[in-house]
Every structure is written in structure tokens, then in C-alpha cells.
Amino acid sequence: MRKYLILGILLLGSMFSYANVSIRSMETELVAVGISHESIKEAENILNIALKKHRIMLIELEQKELEVNKLLIEDPEKNWFQINRLLDEIGQINANIKKNQLKAQIDVRKFISKDDFLKAIELHQMNLGVIK
Incomplete structure (x- = not known):
């Protein structure tokens, strides 16, 4: 389960960084399609802000997972309510990550x-010569 969670987080992070790199590397093509430089800069700015938020949420998520692992090692039965609360917080952070991603796409x-x-x-x- 944890492997899939980490894989999903890495995938989301790579999508954000790919989107930002794509806009920067395709600036001439975007201008050729008819998008103004100001619009391109605004889109880059939105993606940079979203990426920063995403990284902060990933750090929070990792912190919560470490707390859960610590409590599981100590005494899972004794710490069940704390573990349950932390798992709810992890779920909320994951939901916020998705919301942040969708909000950035909409913006x-x-x-x-x-x-x-x-x-x-x-x-x-x-x-690039990929399509002929």
C-alpha cells in the first residue's frame, strides 16, 4: 500500500514538473498558435505556485506517514486512535493534492x-522531428 502511495505521489510531482517544462520548452509554438507572451508567463506562474504547494503537501504527507510508522512500531493497539487520526489527515492531504492539481489545470x-x-x-x- 505504501509503495503505491509513494508511486502516486511521485507521479503527481512529475506531472507538475512536466507541465512546467512543457510550457517553457514550447513557448515559440504557443506563440505561433496565437497565445500571447503574457498568457504564457501567467500560466508558468500558476504552475510554479502549484508546484510549490504540491511540494509542501508532500513534505506534510511524509511527516504524517513517519508518525504512523513510529506509532505502529511502538504499540499499535495502544496508539490506535492516534493512528486512525493520522490516517484521516493523510487522506485529507491526498485530497488536497488532487484539488491543487485540478485547480492549477483550471487556472x-x-x-x-x-x-x-x-x-x-x-x-x-x-x-523535434517526432511527427513527420
């Missing part, structure tokens, strides 16, 4: 539409 779409982004990806791939 970025105010500046870069899905269709424009897909067109820019296609142009970028053509420029």
Missing part, C-alpha cells in the same frame, strides 16, 4: 486553452 486553461495547447504540442513534435 492555466484561463490563459491557454486545451485546443491551443494540443496544437502547440503537435507543432513542437513536428519541430
